[in-house]
Amino acid sequence: MNFADSEVVASILEKAGYQLCGEIEGCDFVLINTCAIRDNAEQRVRHRVRELRAMQGRHKRLRIGILGCMAERLQDRLMAEEDNVSFVCGPDAYRRLPELIAQVRQGQKVAEVELSTSETYADIEPVRLGSNGISSYISIMRGCQNYCAYCVVPYTRGRERSRDPQTIIDEARALFDRGYREVTLLGQNVNSYGLSPDRQGAQVAFPELMDRVASIDPALRVRFATSHPKDLSDELLQVMSAHTNICRCIHLPVQSGSNRMLKLMNRKYTVEWYLDRVDAIRRYLPDCSITTDVIAGFSTETLEDHQATLDLFRRVRYDYAYMFKYSLREGTYAWKHLADDIPEEEKTRRLNEIIALQGQIALENNRQEVGREYEVLVEGESHRSKEQLFGRNSQNKVLVFDRIPAEGGPEAVSGTYRRVRVTDCTAATLLGKLV
Ligand code: SAH
Numbered sequence: 001m002n003f004a005d006s007e008v009v010a011s012i013l014e015k016a017g018y019q020l021c022g023e024i025e026g027c028d029f030v031l032i033n034t035c036a037i038r039d040n041a042e043q044r045v046r047h048r049v050r051e052l053r054a055m056q057g058r059h060k061r062l063r064i065g066i067l068g069c070m071a072e073r074l075q076d077r078l079m080a081e082e083d084n085v086s087f088v089c090g091p092d093a094y095r096r097l098p099e100l101i102a103q104v105r106q107g108q109k110v111a112e113v114e115l116s117t118s119e120t121y122a123d124i125e126p127v128r129l130g131s132n133g134i135s136s137y138i139s140i141m142r143g144c145q146n147y148c149a150y151c152v153v154p155y156t157r158g159r160e161r162s163r164d165p166q167t168i169i170d171e172a173r174a175l176f177d178r179g180y181r182e183v184t185l186l187g188q189n190v191n192s193y194g195l196s197p198d199r200q201g202a203q204v205a206f207p208e209l210m211d212r213v214a215s216i217d218p219a220l221r222v223r224f225a226t227s228h229p230k231d232l233s234d235e236l237l238q239v240m241s242a243h244t245n246i247c248r249c250i251h252l253p254v255q256s257g258s259n260r261m262l263k264l265m266n267r268k269y270t271v272e273w274y275l276d277r278v279d280a281i282r283r284y285l286p287d288c289s290i291t292t293d294v295i296a297g298f299s300t301e302t303l304e305d306h307q308a309t310l311d312l313f314r315r316v317r318y319d320y321a322y323m324f325k326y327s328l329r330e331g332t333y334a335w336k337h338l339a340d341d342i343p344e345e346e347k348t349r350r351l352n353e354i355i356a357l358q359g360q361i362a363l364e365n366n367r368q369e370v371g372r373e374y375e376v377l378v379e380g381e382s383h384r385s386k387e388q389l390f391g392r393n394s395q396n397k398v399l400v401f402d403r404i405p406a407e408g409g410p411e412a413v414s415g416t417y418r419r420v421r422v423t424d425c426t427a428a429t430l431l432g433k434l435v
């Protein structure tokens with residue numbers, strides 16, 4: 001989401017006459033787009049800001065601006081704590097950046113953190129940053145109002161609002177026409193696209209939007225994230241099964257395998273509901289990969305709750321998981337009402353147990369892939385060897401395979417589809433041969 005936002009910021013600033021620098025040396029402004037989801041994300045930003053202080057000693061004109069969720073969360077406090085920061089700008093205020101920068105150039109310190117109920121940046125054509133020219137993000141909605149007890153997002157990104165569908169379809173089509181072959185539609189809970197209480201902008205719901213984006217061209221792959229389990233509908237799965245170019249990969253963050261934890265987290269589903277959704281995915285899309293997010297050591301989590309998470313992992317057999325230790329966030333329901341009472345070492349121990357189990361499951365899943373054939377969208381040269389290419393299959397798994405020298409360099413084949421047979425694997429990668 002931040003990556004997509006940075007592309008909007010780059011577009012706004014280019015229109016105002018600023019240019020992106022390839023190098024940090026010699027630039028006048030460093031803008032850091034930040035995440036506040038866990039404390040370690042924030043600590044990394046603070047570390048970066050402190051590193052830049054030395055550079056500011058050498059380049060007196062260099063100013064630092066903090067964008068995004070940390071700016072929203074900390075506001076003026078951030079500039080008081082990190083006095084080499086000149087301005088902070090929250091995620092709904094990017095249109096005002098040229099103005100803010102002009103004020104900073106006159107020596108002022110400024111904070112612009114107003115949240116909006118309607119801003120979607122729908123009319124701004126993002127500048128594609130560091131793009132491979134093949135896949136791109138498209139932000140389809142902003143904000144979140146699910147108020148999961150642990151989560152800071154509703155406070156840093158404001159109310160949920162959906163972007164006008166036609167602007168999304170136009171952006172996807174323009175990307176396809178420029179040679180892109182994959183778009184990922186982004187939102188905190190894409191399943192509620194178009195259903196926000198105020199129904200701003202959007203006249204269609206998510207399954208219909210997917211249908212329309214997937215209909216642009218069968219050669220355009222369409223992905224989406226994130227899908228909240230409480231709202232994953234059969235209708236969406238039916239639309240997916242009707243379009244082979246909608247990728248067979250669903251990110252379905254579970255957070256915990258214990259009903260008691262899910263209730264405390266305010267996730268609004270039970271383990272039984274979640275497993276029913278997993279069954280529905282397997283029914284409509286037998287070859288779909290499923291990935292997840294999980295939190296270890298949330299408030300009052302017992303060893304039994306933790307075991308329930310491990311059991312759920314064994315049951316669903318995820319292809320990939322983002323696994324986190326619970327991090328208490330100021331302002332959330334949990335911060336106000338629930339104790340952060342699992343000791344750090346115990347959180348680490350539980351997290352490591354989940355990571356070890358998931359590593360084993362991913363490897364076993366990948367071993368079952370050996371012998372299967374996939375259509376792979378080639379993305380470029382493999383990091384392992386100049387003689388190899390890499391790409392992804394519809395399930396979002398990375399495949400590495402030998403290139404055919406007569407076809408030309410990686411540039412010549414990037415963005416094309418190739419059939420690859422899986423011959424070997426690691427827990428993270430499938431190795432294969434062109435068919
Ligand atoms: N909207 C998405 C999640 C966005 S945040 C969804 O609901 O699925 C990405 C992930 O960060 C979450 O799924 C959760 O696993 C994790 N996360 C959020 N807040 C956290 C916290 N306070 N501590 C640890 N992990 C957290």
Ligand code: SF4
Pocket residue numbers: 144145146147148151152153154188189228
């Ligand atoms: Fe956070 Fe929950 Fe919203 Fe996801 S759905 S962003 S976890 S509040």
